Amino acid sequence: MSRRPPVAAGPPGVSRRIVLSFLASAAGAIGFAVTYGLGGQTQWEGVCLAVAFAGLAIGLAVWGRRLVPVGGYVEEHEGFTPPPDEQAMTAAVLTAPDSPIRRRGLLATLGLALTALGVAALFPLRSLLPWDRTRPIRALKETPWGPGVRLLTSSGQPLRPEDVPAGTMVGVFPEGGTGAGDAPAFAVRLQPERFTRPPSGGHLDGVVVYSLLCTHAGCPVGLYLKGTGQVLCPCHQSSFNLFANATPVAGPAARPLPGLPIEVGPDGFLRATGDFTAPPGAGFWSRP
Amino acid sequence: MILDRLARAVDDRLRLSPLTRKALAKIFPDHWSFMLGEIALYSFVVLILTGVYLTFFFDPSAADRIYHGSYAPMDGATTSAAYASTVRLSWDIRAGLLIRQTHHWAAVVFVAAILVHLVRIFFTGAFRKPRELNWLVGVTMLILALANGFTGYSMPDDLLSGLGLRIIVSVVESIPLIGSWLAFLGLGGEFPSDELIPRMFVTHVLLVPAVLVALISAHLAMIVRQKHSQFHGPGRTEHNVVGSRLYPSYTLRSLALFAWVLAVLFALGGLVQINPVWLYGPFAPAQATTPAQPDWYVAWGDGALRLFPPWEIHIAGHLVPAPFFPGVVLGGVTFLALYAWPFLERWCTGDRLAHHLLDRPRDHPVRMGVGVMALTFFGVLVVAAGDDIIARLLRVPVYGVLNVLRVLVFVLPALAGILAFLLARALRRGDAARLGELTRADLRVGRQATGGSDARREGARAPDEPEMPAPDRPGEQIELWPDGEVWRWRYHDEPAGLAILSNRAVLTEQEAADAARLAYPGVDHVTVPGPPPPPPPGRVRTTLRRWGNAALGVSLLAAALRQRRERRRGGGGDGPQRR
Known part of the structure; x- marks a missing residue:
């Protein structure tokens, strides 16, 4: 023990600064524990932990910069080109007469076996897509809508044509499939005389129903600008003109929103007469 | 005493001391830019620590759950278990919100640090031989970090992240031939499937972190094996590393940086709200938030989706939808270009040498131009992800902003790239040390002398040979001396007043001489009797600074005391008025 050299004396005052920093750190840690114990408060917890770690950081940084030598050291770098004889010796070991890598025929069959295993x-x-689930392309093309499926509002009530107000859009869902991701649609009442193109799903006294999903990337086109008869997607700002069969007028969408053909059922409620006029939402390879 | 014996016992069994001594003497270059990767590393540690805590409370399930808790607007509401448990974690678990927000901030800082680190490596040419492999590992980690960030903020099943997921699924579905199968295999069905959240959870907490840990280990192992690169400077060659030792200096300083990262992340996590999912509401397929912006590191993809025109291609009755190009092609090209860059540059310049001395960014104007161009391009894309917000702030139509950005996304990168190229070339050819000192003459000189970029590097050297050291200069020598039972050496440049000490002691004079010859080939050796005197410390300046600090403190204290005394004595100030 006595052989150890004495601790080097650093510049005056530095040790005191480090001690103070560590004490501040301890105070922050205690502060965190107390805050937590008293019921917890996110801001104070964060500040206390920040103080605790900042105290540590300052103390350690001053220690590392003022009490120990900084810079001025050199380490040799032997480079990475291996000595040629070393390389040759290693190669000789690997290509020795009994070396497995020289049995070409065996290696080929081993490769075949491993490839077969990998493919298997x-x-x-x-x-990952369980076999009892619908295949992708059919699932993408079909929705729960179909002949006779009634239109439900978001509260689950069936909808009469006169329930569709002028000047706002009503989200509608298929009865028996309200949770489906590709089914959401909206009904809106327009003046038929302003149609510049007939709605693909037809209309009942100006009431039209379109898929709610943007044909660009599938976001719900939730914003209705009633004066212009346009709906806007909040994700990438595609807008669709409802007077012109919901064709895209601006933004990155390229295809119109699919329409939903509707009729009034014998009970007086709106119901679909078929599926959407095209697969709803974003495009995909096998989309017609 | 006990530690001493423990260390001895371990050493007797594993013989670690020779290895440890060498490891502790490892040299780190003293430059701030070598710390950027460490920030990423420490953010990753924070991510693991806070993330494990979060898993104790988060329920990765799409099953219905009724929330009961102190967030009144949602009390009694039925949502997915994932969403309900995230709200409960934020509002009802003590310290839960702090840890959750710190985790999210750590992810943001993690990706940012990786990116800045990558930019530093790129512009200084640190990816060149022999470090190409580590560049590939690094780019892979960037991709994994982006992926894990995305799954992380999608898991709470809130409305905003649900939109992001829907967009990503649409982008995957846009891939020709296999897109819809890929999406359905990932989701286990049509979006939104019940399998999605549990699968993202396993990916986020197990699969990707495990790969990241493996890659980080490989990244660090390669740094230790290959040693650090370093900037040009006196006494620095292709055959050495100059800086401070791992122990004691960098042990303390790295721990300090770790503590700084923790301090900043906890301050952010406690004070700055991030991803308040209870405000967004649970995911519902028919609802959307406005405005909808993703986390910053995927914003470039979102911006590209916004900017790309409504162009779709029909191939033999099949559709290639618009999101394929900005979503899949742009992302693929970006990361392929990153992977390929070291090899591309090597192929273009024909530079097959190993490099341990770094370029200054100006040393390679083409690289500079390409880098600035790419950064500007992605910067415009990130801005484009906020086009609706810009339109609202400027009170202009969003499609006006969109059209301007569609032009800028090509014009700005080209301009910035050309400007960076010209400035770098002028700086390299001219005498200006900094950008502010450039003159018109420098730019003109740059224009005349093109292509001679590697003049100082090229010589009659065979490929794969390391760069030759600077020729022996007068006044330069290696000094070796015995220090008790061991030997030390130093590089001494008398005219420059420079002395660089060997990083460790060795047992024989021969060993010391060999090490010195490796580090400074061709420099003369002399053996001196004892340790040479250390260069004098700047004592005057330290004393002055200390006295200055003391005087400042005392005067502030005195001023405060006097003010307080005056206020108390006069009873004046603004006290009475307030009463």
Whole structure:
């Protein structure tokens, strides 16, 4: 023990600064514990922890910069080109007469076996889409809408044509499939004389129903600008002109919103006469 | 005493002391830009620590759950378990919100630090031989960090992230041939599926972090094996690293940086709200938030989706929808270009040498121009992700902003890239040390002398040979001396007043001489009897600064005391009026 050199004396005052920083850190930690114990308060907890760690940081940084040598050291760098004889010796070991890598025929069959295993291992990945689920393309093309499916509002009530007010859009969902991601649609009442193109799903005294999902990336086109008869997608600002069969007028969307053909059922409520006129939402390879 | 014996016992069994001594003497260059990667590393540690805590309370399930708790607007509401448990974590778990927000901030800082680190590596040419492999590992980690950030903020099943998920699913579905299968395999069905949240959870907390840990280990192992690169400077060659030692200096300083990262992240997590999912509401397929912006690191993709025109391609009755180009192609090209850059540059310049000395950004004007162009391009895309907010702030139509951005996204990067190229070339050819000292003459000189970029590097050297050191200069020498039972050496440049000490002691004079010869080939050696005197410290300046600090403190204290005394004595000030 006695052989150890004495602790080096740093510049005066530095040790005191470090001690103060560490004490502040401890105070921050205690502050955090007390705040937590008293019921917790996010801001104070954050500040206390920040003080605790900042105290540590300042103390350690001053220590590392003022009490120990900084800079002025050099380490040699042996480079990465291996000595040629080393390289040759390693190569000799790897290509020795009994070396496995020289048995070309065996290696080829081993490669075949491993490839077969690797390909076989891919098969269970298909189960990620369970076999009892609908195949992608059919699922994307079909929605719960169909002949006779009644239109429900977001509160689950069936909708009469006269319930569709002028000047606002009503979100509608298929009866029996309200949770489906591709089914949301909206009904809106327009003046038929302002139509510049007939709605693809037809209209009942100006009441039209379109898919709510933007044909660009599938966001709900939630914003209705009633004066212009346009709906706007909040995600990428595609807008669609409802007077012209919901064709895109600006933004990145390229296809019109699919329409939903409707009629009034014998009970007086609106119901669909079929599925959307096109697959709703974003495009995909097999979309007609 | 006990520690001593423990260390001895371990050493007797594993023989660690030679290894430890060498490891502790590892040299880190003293430049702030070498710390950027460390910030990313420490953010990752914070992510793991806070993330594990969050898993104790988060329920990754799409099943219905009724929320009961102190967030009154939602009390009694039925939402997914994921959303309800996130709200409960934020409002009803003590310290839950702090940890959740710190986790999110750590993710933001993690990606930012990786990006800035990458930019530094790019502009200084630190990816060149022999470090290409580590560049590939780094780019892979950037991709994984982006992916994990995205799954992380999608898991709470709130309305905003639900929109983001829907967009990503649409982008995946846009891939020709396999898009809809890819999306359905990932989701286990049509969006929104019940499997999505549990699958994202496993990916987020297990799969990607495990790969990240492995890659970080490889990244660091390669740094230790290959040693740090360094900037040009006196006494620095391609055969050495000059700086401070791992122990004691960088142990303390790195821990200090770790503590700084923790301090900043907890301050942000406590004080600055991030991702308040209870305000967005739970995900519902028919609802949307306005405005809708993603986290900053995926904003470039969102901006590209906004800017890309409504162009779709029909191939033999099949559709390639518009999001394919800005979503899949742009992302693919971006990361392919990042992966390919070291090899592309090597192929273009024909530079096959190993480099341990870094470029200054100006040393390679083409790289500078390409880098600035890419950064500007992605910067405009990030801005474009906020086009609706810009339109609202400027009170102009959003499509006006969109059209301006569609032009700027090409014009600005081109202009910025060309300007950066010209400035870098002028700086390299001319005498100006900084941008502010550039003259018109420098720019003109740059225009005349093109292409000679590698003049100082090129010589009659075979490929794969390391760069030759600077020729032996007068006044330069290696000094070796015995220090008790060991030997030390130093590089001494008398005229420059420079002395650089060897990073560790060795047992024999021969070893010391060998190490010195490796670090400074061709420099003369002399053996001196004892340790040479250290260069004098700037004592005057330290004393002055200390006295200055003391005087400042005392005067502030005196001023405060006097003010307080005056106020008390006069009973004046603004006290009585307030009463």
